Amino acid sequence: MADFAAVYARLRAIMLAAAGDQVIERDVPGDLVVRTHRRDPKTGEPGWFGTVTIKKSYVAFHLIPLYDTPALADGLSADLAKRRQGKTCFNFKAIDEGLFAELAALTGRVRAALLADA
Secondary structure, eight states: OOOHHHHHHHHHHHHHHHHTTSEEEEEETTEEEEEEEEEOTTTOSEEEEEEEEEOSSSEEEEETHHHHOGGGGTTOOHHHHHHEETTTEEEESSOOHHHHHHHHHHHHHHHHHHHHHO
16 A cells, blocks of 8 residues: 655645745645635735645646746656646656755746745
8 A cells, every 4th residue: 555644744845844934724634735825816815836735546746837827837847747747737656756956946937936026
């Protein structure tokens, strides 16, 4: 059986390392929610940066800014692209050092793009 807690811990660390001073809305075992300082013009709420959540059969890593700026994910390796579900979610069942390094770089690019737009 997969050790989703270990996968979650690694993905959580990647998200938090890139999040910087973003708003940690929720950080409980198995569920991390990070929001931006920028307010959503429609809701007035902080915008979304990302989430890491343990699901029933995988651990989900969402990078929400990819929805509005999909070009940030250009050049993904075929292996990481296989983990992608929709525009913003990457699913993992096991730790993969190479994919986690690539995901960390992608998460850093997303954070840099947010700072550039600020």
